Amino acid sequence: MTASEEFRVDLHVKVLTDRVVERAIAAGLDAIVYAPHFTRLPEIRARAERYSSDELLVIPAREVFTGSWRERKHVLAIGLADRVPDFISLEAAMAEFERQDAAVLAPHPEFLNVSLTESDLRHYRDTVDAVEIYNPKHLPSHNRRAREIAKLFEYPPFTSSYAHLPGTVGVSYTAFDADLGIDSADDLVTALREGAARRVIYDTGFTRWKTTARELGHLCWENSWEKVDRLFLQGIEATHPHHIAYDGKFDDVSVY
Template sequence: MSRPRTRVDAHVKVLDDAVVARAKARGLDAIVYAPHFTRLPTIRERAARYTDDELTVVPAREVFTGDWANRRHLLAIGLTDPVPDYVTFEGAMAAFERQEAAVLVPHPTFATVSLTRPEIDAHAARLDATETYNAKLLPHQNARLSGLAADVDLPGFGSSYAHRRATVGEAWTTFDESLPDAAAIVEAFREERPRRVVRRPGIRHRVRGLFEYAHLGYENTWAKADRLFLSGDEPTLPSNVAYEGRFDDVAVYE
């Protein structure tokens, strides 16, 4: 990329040829790819496969801290080593800090899966941005996100939070500089560079957001959680052999 600005959809869950085509058609320069329950090496491999001269795919992890009933989501960009889900908040933050990853707060204060206002207040110095627009959320919820970022004096970011291909590029974060690769995008978030949060206008935007919101019925059920614990060896559980016991001391499940 050699443009005077960089438009980043800062959190998507899906990635294939159709997603890449849609991102380019929407004028995006980059997407941050952070699928649930997928290990970092797999995410990296897919990100590299779909990155080209027109679109940068930034590998990331949305890590679930705490247990399923009390989980808090953190979006880590720029990880060098895998970090599992279902570790303590402090355990995850320590791993992010060791790796100098950018730590973003997705959908703050939303439902029971997000950092609360007191938690953000307590850890603001360790966080690099908090989401101010999420295409999946309703207007009053997004208004709350914007107010929160101003109150805690953290930079904002916007994303489609797309679990569906059609939602990619419904919202994004614009940096007014050329960020040619994933490392430059991570650095821009870590250094709190100036940016603008933008969303698409119109009724189609709202309809796509409502379809995404409806997806929450599946996203936050025990039916989904049950599949995580069938064998105790799922890809992002700390007990998986790939982590070589490095997170045993901060795991919330034995």
């Protein structure tokens, strides 16, 4: 199938700059889903709109960190209408996603202590719309396990670059049939929620291993100094449920 017959989307990137957009277009992508850490939805939307163009659709999303720092379970929600904070219970986050009719994706299942488990995915089979079966941060054993889980519960698959670094964008992506007519965030949400057929494409050569090494190096930094900086030096997170932006709506389901 040629590029013109597909809608190619990197379903999860953390960074958004001119270089990211250039990289995505050069990789033949039609869209990227932008879901940075600890950033409220209005800011994500504004930045996504700024970088969207006729060449590349940038779709805003939130990867919500449910649970505490020790037992985080990341869930990717596309198509949110209202703000959802981090550090609330998994049950509360899933209920809010359902209320808003968002597309709910499970990134990097069972990866370290930051992911939905097999048990979680069994429990939320009617809420989660797709499971990531390939992630550049994963080692081969992690990707095999992700494929096993998706197959076990018959989840539609997806992949993404999960790019925390600009050079990672586009190394893996999900391709939908162009006949679906995906032209907007709403169209993508519909395709995901309805389980539309798709192809999962990723690089398995030298570039893949180089990408894995760089992204794992970034992960080590992210979970060392950056975590200390966020926990002890910056004060309350912008996406903390007790932040004034949430008007106390999530105080009763906050884990802190």
